[in-house]
Amino acid sequence: MRFGLFYVLECPDHDFRRAYREMLAQIGYAERLGFDEVWLAEHHGSDYGSMPSPQVAAAAVAERTSRMRIGIAVSNLTFDWPVRVAEDYAMVDVLSGGRLDFGAGRGYQPGEFRNMGVGDRQDVSRAVFTEALEIIRGLWSKPVGERFSYHGEHFHIDAVDCRPAPVQKPTPPIYVASISPQTFELAQRDNLLITPTLMTLPELNRLVVGFKRDLITGGRDPLSLDFPMNWQIHLAETEGQALADVAGPLSWYYRNVLDLVPHGPRVPRTYERYAELVAASEEAGGLTLEGLRESGVVYAGDPAGLIAEIENLYQETGLQHLICWMRFGGLAHEKVLRSMELFAEHVMPRFRDRPPVVPRALRAEAAAIS
Template identity: 30%
Template sequence: MECWIMPILGKDMTFGLFFLNSVAPWKTDAEELRDGLEQIKGADQLGFHSAWIAEHNARAYGVVSSTSVYLAAAAAQTNTIMLGSAVSRLPLHHPLQLAEDMALVDIISNGRLYLGVGKGYDALEYEAYNIDFDQRHEKYLESLDILTTALKNEKVTYAGKFFDIKDIPVYPRPVRRSGPPIFVMVSGNDSSIINAAKQGHSFVLGGITNEDTNHKIALYKKSALESGLTPEYVENAVARSGKLLFCYVAKTTEQAQEEYRKGLEWYMSERDNRPTFGVIDRERNIDYQRFLQSENTLVGSPEKVIHDIQEYKRITGLNNMILWMNIGGQPQRQVLKSMKLFSEKVMPYFSQTEHSIR
């Protein structure tokens, strides 16, 4: 036994999975995309709470160009797992069409859609579609207003810099009359969490420190309450929210660290358009040992991962984790094995309010 696991008190935790669908040199596009759908189907059967799909184009590290298409395929083969976009890049879509597409996903999944939105950060992805990268913030704000309105109302009227919409009906209507919950992706900028709070949207935090995580949660609650939202609404919005963390489980910590390494290092070397999660230095070298010590990393035996989740929950108070197991096109056998171990050995520990195992 690697370590003692002390009792932990609190609400049940939920665990989701994140999918970037990277095409590493050892996989084809079709293999990776089919593997991802098999993983989501398996996650549904194993009791994971949610599956989140990233959206990219023109990059090998992310080949799902439309979250709505991939989510629809996932919805058709699952029963209970929540399905989220992480994220749909609003400036690259017409907001009415995105609302219509996501309403279809919501219907196919019988109301299991989480709609994550963001601006996108990669100029190449904008250039590929001949869309002005420098206008992305303004266009994002207009698109989010229209998207929110379209999912809650049967008709949309809007006049802005980019869109002029006059009394247009929106079909189909989503399962929930209020529309699916909207999540805003938040990293370093406080303005994103403040805007999400004022609009009543939930959030998903990226690779930020635990200290900054606590700061942003407190800022969200303060801003939401000051905007007039009720304490109950704010607590529910925070309870749905979560954070993205690297995760992989094997029988031993040494095995987990070794199996996770190849995909992680390929992804970090391929994703060279900006420094990532503090593990790439100025010479673009990847410090894997430094990565393993990050507070955003949960890689190890079930006992170690349980301990690390305990610490995370104690420090941040968040009850929802979004786990990135299949980074960089990991071998399918390894990913499914990690998911199964996590479901059987880690999840049960957090499914009750008090535990005492070692």
């Protein structure tokens, strides 16, 4: 099983120098602790995230690490010209010696679309995303000097070359992000980044098992794709200490995210799920730490409890790749470091050598057929 860290880099106090410094220190420490990778998220124009250019952060990470893979979770392809995105991340792959994992998404916060001058794109974001990803894949797949052209509804390029070319061939690993059930439909041949942040863990589990069942039905090996799960996790020596640590940061985080997702009288097409979540939260009187824990959106507790949760995910969904979102809501640096230490000491050794498995329900179905 592989383990990583994830950063949106929320910065409630607007001390960005401190936030970047802490993130880079945590990543360097994570490599020494044995974490396999780090994932960096792109966001614009709000306190929710302070990393508008993950490619810049990734280059800094590449210089401070030697072994960890550097994932992007994600590059929002609706915000930029895809040729430039391909060039920037090819450069990251070169600078890191071939350690890039490229995650792509279509964005979901209306304020970000307006901030980046593409407010009219959100209604057609699926189509824009699909075309942009095909262009990036095409540019990376061509040998240097061989030109690439593409003509779609939203992008037209003629005889373009990508310099530099990525180190990894035919391309760096590509991941598609899903934080809503509808986005699962976008992932047909790429790895799938999943998170229970805006859906319950049981719901996410059902979607993953169903997607893997569809792969089998289509004649594909469900183990041929990677399904890393990004999960908000905080560990402390006791459950009580963990809950005390995260109460403020989680409250801050979810107040912000529910304000930023699509909701209200004008919801862009294909984003209705977000408005439903906001309405359900308001009807329930707001999100609570107890509710987030009960729904599996967040794990805050001691290492023994997390081990039991991961064991269940391993059996039920075939979890083989866990990304730990440990620095959320401006959680104090020393608390994040301690959570990382407890995870590396107690959790990693229990799962590091587990072989890949098909979800329990699919194993049972296969046994019944045979």
